[in-house]
Amino acid sequence: MEETTFRVGDRVRIKEMYPDGHHRTTYFVKGKTGLINRYFGKYKNPENLAYGGDGLPMRELYWVEFDINDLWDHEAGKKQDKLYIEIYEHWLEPV
C-alpha cells in the first residue's frame, strides 16, 4: 500500500488560503470541514501547470466529502445530501 498523508475516513479542513494565482480549490469549501472519501493517486500540480511549469512535485489528490448543509448558511439539501470534491494534499489540514 502506498503511504499517503491522509486516510479514508480522516476528518480534514480545507485551508483558507486565497492565493492570487490559478487554483482548483473552490471558494465555497475553503475553511470547511469534511471527510476523506477516496484517494485518487498523485497528479501534477495545476497551480504550476497553469503557468507552463512541469507541475512537479506531484500532489496527492483526495475526494473530500461534505454534508451539503455544512457548506452554506441556507438549507441546501436534505440532511443526507452530500457534495464530493477533489482536493490536493497541500490544501488539507487534519482536524
Next chain:
Amino acid sequence: MAHSHDHHNGGHGHHHGDHPHTYSQDPGAHNARMQSDDAYREGAVAQVEHDLDYYQVRVMALLGILREKGILTTDEMRRAVEEIYGQSPAIGSRIIARAWVDEGFKERLLADADAACAEVGVDTTGINRVVALENTDTTRYMVVCTLCSCYPRQILGQPPTWYKSFPYRSKAVTDPRGTLKDMGFDAPDDVELIVIDSNADCRYLIIPQRPAGTEDWTEAQLFQLVTRDSMIGVGDPLTPAQLEEAMQASEQAS
C-alpha cells in the same frame, strides 16, 4: 488542441489571473457576496453574456495570430474541431448498455473506468482519470464543474450549454434538488443525493439505473434508452414507453 478547454492543460480559455473578473466569476465567492437570490441570478446571466463576447473576440484574435505566424494552419484547426465534434454521447450510451447486460463489465467499470473503457475500444487517454459512479435506489449522483466546464468529452462529447452556464454551476451546489426539479426531475425525498464537483483531474460518468421492464432487452435495444442527461446524473434513462413514444413521434415527423 482537443483538450485545450479542460483545465489540467494549463493555458486555457477560462477565467484565471488575466481578466478583471477573475474572482467575481467563482460561484462561491459570488454567492457569498450576493444577499438576494434574484440579484445573484441576474448577475450570473449578465456575466455569461459578457463572457461570450469577451472570449469570442479573444479566440478569433488568437487564431489569427497563430495562423499568421505559421504555428497552426486553417486545415489543422478544422481537423481538430471535427475531431472534437465527432465525439458524441452515443459513446457513453454504448458503455452504459454494456454495463447493464454484463455485471462483470460493470464491476470493472466501477473499479477502473479507464481500463474498462479501453476494453470496449473507447480511448480516454486525454483524461487523467475517469470515475464511474452507479445510481441505486438509495443513492444518486449528479455532476457539475463549478469552476468551468470539465466534462468527460471523450465519452459524452461536448457538454450541453446549460452545463457550462453560471445558473447551473451555482445552483447545482447551492440547491441541487431544486436544480433537478428545474430540469424536470424530482429526486425522491429519501434518496441520498451526492453532488460531484468535477474540479480537478477526474471526469465522471454516471451509470444510471436500468429501467424497469427491460429484463429481456438486448444490449443494442438498451443503448437507445441511455440519454446524455442520465449519464450526467440530472435525469433518468428513457422508459420503454418513452422510447416507443419518441420513435412514433419521429416516424410521424418524417
